[in-house]
Amino acid sequence: MQPDQPDIIAAIATPPGKGGVGIVRISGKNLAGIANAILGGLPKPRYAHFARFSDMRGEIIDEGLALYFPAPNSYTGEDVLELQGHGGPAIMNLLLNECLNCGARMARPGEFTLRAYLNQKLDLVQAESVADIIDASTSQAARCAARSLQGRFSETIDKLVQSLINLRMLIEATLDFPEEEIEDLHNEAVNKQLAELKTQLNDILVSAHQGYLLQEGIKAVLVGEPNVGKSSLLNQLAEDEVAIVTEIPGTTRDSIQKTITLSGVPVHIIDTAGLRETSDIVEQKGIERTQAAIRNADILIRLTDVSRDETHVKSKAMQVFSDDKLHINVFNKIDLIGLPARVESHENTVNVYLSAKTGSGIDLLREQILHAAGWQTGQAGEGLFMARQRHLEALKRTQVHLDKASEHGEQESEWVLLAEELRIAQDALSSITGRFTADDLLGEIFSRFCIGK
Ligand code: GDP
């Protein structure tokens, strides 16, 4: 990624397919050439102009609105031209091609937003939230992303960075000018400020984790022997017929995934192939995929059939992956032996008794899935940030170094080490909004955008 790309980029900004309006967006330095060719001149800035769009030979391609935003008052911070024509794929491609004929090149995914970031129109968290708004799969996730775009997450992070800087200044001052009388005073102030920082960071981590769940969703995997009722349970949870329910063991060879929404949180549920050892090649593939799904899961939902004798040993795949994963044990088919639906919570295990057939106890399972993933009900409204894995990792790294800093806080002789830990913590925290962000990370972040954004 080069910060100073003088070239002009263009893309169709509206989704592919037909619609009332389609938009071609152009950004770069000096768009007079393109504007002359297509519109006969640059439109008056920030006015909506009815215009005819013509090609090189002067033939009219389409008519619509032209909007011109000169730098720096535009989305990208460069000159931006928007051509709003009719939303058909053929007409949009003609218009885009005309831009390319006039010297623009196709924009890469996320390149408009990358330029906005490089021109300091947005910080990194805000740029990411643009993609998150577009990708949001629930209205709650969209609202959260909008809050991040407004800069609420960035402000919170910046405030914490500022507190860290203040604390570092206090320490560096003490290290540079050691005065016996004020030593005790400083010691107390440093430890107090450090403790406050840690509390604030912890609060941010909690709400960032909620935001992360809202955006990414919870990955849950249904595991269990053939015929225990995995597909039936998935159907009940999804309340429609996604998986084929069958009485032949091992029919669900491939994983079937369905995304449902619980309290506004997307939950991706995967129904795995029957877990058992086999020499069947096709089935072997299914088992490998099952193991991969289990590795990536946030939660395992382990099913057993209460109507059967359950003393049989767990299959190999279950033993390898199940025990260190967060899991919920579901005892299915309570209707067959007349048990009531209920939840049993022990220290590290949760058992849910239900019937995938009648639906009795399904709501209990829904609650337990949210609970196990760390979703705090009632947290869904104000104050949630749209956070990504990258943000959570940075927050956790900050936490580790603040903890290390605390270990050096008691002895003033160790304050050099304390100061160093705080410096590392500050770098980690600042990487969230992008002040210390490597180029390869930028490439990774923006490549996941759609084209035209
Ligand atoms: P899977 O192989 O684990 O996916 O199991 P299925 O969902 O295909 O179910 C196997 C059989 O058990 C089917 O005949 C289902 O109708 C039946 N079944 C599933 N859940 C229940 C339940 O809660 N009660 C009863 N009575 N039958 C069930």
Ligand code: ZN
């Ligand atoms: Zn099944």
